[in-house]
Amino acid sequence: AQTVTQSQPEMSVQEAETVTxxxxxxxxxxxxxxxxxxxxxxRQMILVIRQEAYKQQNATENRFxxxxxxxxxxxxxxxxxxxxxxxxxxxxxxxxxxxxxSKLTFGKGITLSVRP
Amino acid sequence: KAGVTQTPRYLIKTRGQxxxxxxxxxxxxRSVSWYQQxxxxxxxxxxxxxxxTQRNKxxxxxxxxxxxxxxxxxxxxxxxxxxxxxxxxxxxxSMGLLFDLNEQFFGPGTRLTVL
Numbered sequence: 001a002q003t004v005t006q007s008q009p010e011m012s013v014q015e016a017e018t019v020t021x022x023x024x025x026x027x028x029x030x031x032x033x034x035x036x037x038x039x040x041x042x043r044q045m046i047l048v049i050r051q052e053a054y055k056q057q058n059a060t061e062n063r064f065x066x067x068x069x070x071x072x073x074x075x076x077x078x079x080x081x082x083x084x085x086x087x088x089x090x091x092x093x094x095x096x097x098x099x100x101x102s103k104l105t106f107g108k109g110i111t112l113s114v115r116p
Numbered sequence: 117k118a119g120v121t122q123t124p125r126y127l128i129k130t131r132g133q134x135x136x137x138x139x140x141x142x143x144x145x146r147s148v149s150w151y152q153q154x155x156x157x158x159x160x161x162x163x164x165x166x167x168x169t170q171r172n173k174x175x176x177x178x179x180x181x182x183x184x185x186x187x188x189x190x191x192x193x194x195x196x197x198x199x200x201x202x203x204x205x206x207x208x209x210s211m212g213l214l215f216d217l218n219e220q221f222f223g224p225g226t227r228l229t230v231l
Contacts, residue, residue: 033217044119045206045222052217091159095214103172104149104214106159 002027004094006107013082014115020067021077021110023092031097034068034075035104040088048090051075053097079112087114118142120209120223128229134195137226141188141209145221147171148190149214150182153204153225162205165190166213194228202230 003026013019025034036048051059051068058066063080079086092107121140129135141148149172150162161174165184182192188209194201204225210218 042224043204044224045208047219050217093159097215103161103164103174104151105161108158 002029002032002094002096002105004092004105004107006092006110008110009108010111010113012113012115013079015082015084017082018078018080019082019112021079021090021092021112023075023077023107025073025075025092025094027073027094027096029096033095033097034066035093035095036064036066036075036077037091037093037106038086038088039091039109040085045091049077082114084114084116086112088112120207120221122205122207122223122226124226125224126227126229128231129197130231131197131199133197134193135197135228137192137194137205137207137228139190139192139207139209139223141190141207142221145209145211146188147210147213147218148184148188149208149210149220150190150192151206151208152176153206154200154202159206162192164214171213197230199230201228203228 005024032053034051038048039045049061067076089109091109094105123138147166149164153159164172168184179195184190206225208220208222210220212218
């Protein structure tokens with residue numbers, strides 16, 4: 001079974017600064033996908049960024065980028081130029097790349113607070 | 117385009133009762149997935165429906181069931197409610213199946229409290 005670990009329950013960052021959220025996972029699969037989701041206080045979850053395990057290049061979406069270390073099974077999210085609207089709970093998630101039982105496995109989440 | 121809607125938003129039930137939650141996906145989306153979110157267990161995948169068929173299932177007991185209608189709307193049913201079923205239930209819709217890397221769009225959730 002796959003597991004996703006987010007060891008930091010809370011983090012805080014000053015507006016305009018950079019912050020990195022950690023995530024590690026455990027799997028015996030070789031082909032899989034990794035995701036970061038954001039859940040703002042209003043509770044509607046949105047996809048921030050995703051990474052296919054077969055791609056060596058780290059995914060980037062505007063101010064959000066990942067550091068994907070496949071051998072170390074690490075998938076951290078870097079938020080540059082933090083904004084107040086980045087305050088939210090962030091979930092790291094894993095999904096194996098097979099049709100059978102392809103489900104999302106989430107970490108426990110990390111609460112990020114951006115200070116003005 | 118309207119987003120994913122879930123009804124009701126809040127629900128209070130007592131142990132032993134059963135409950136039905138509803139999810140209307142974004143127009144044109146054919147896949148609906150359900151998740152349970154609790155402070156202790158975090159976010160857990162319940163099941164995914166696509167074209168009225170359950171395609172994937174998480175590790176939940178048979179008391180949790182669902183269905184999808186021809187218009188892609190989905191319902192989730194929990195029978196014989198237990199205190200531990202108190203949670204935020206999220207549904208998410210996507211154009212196609214999860215494993216095809218279709219982006220999911222989440223609803224606001226239904227907050228279920230079991231007394």
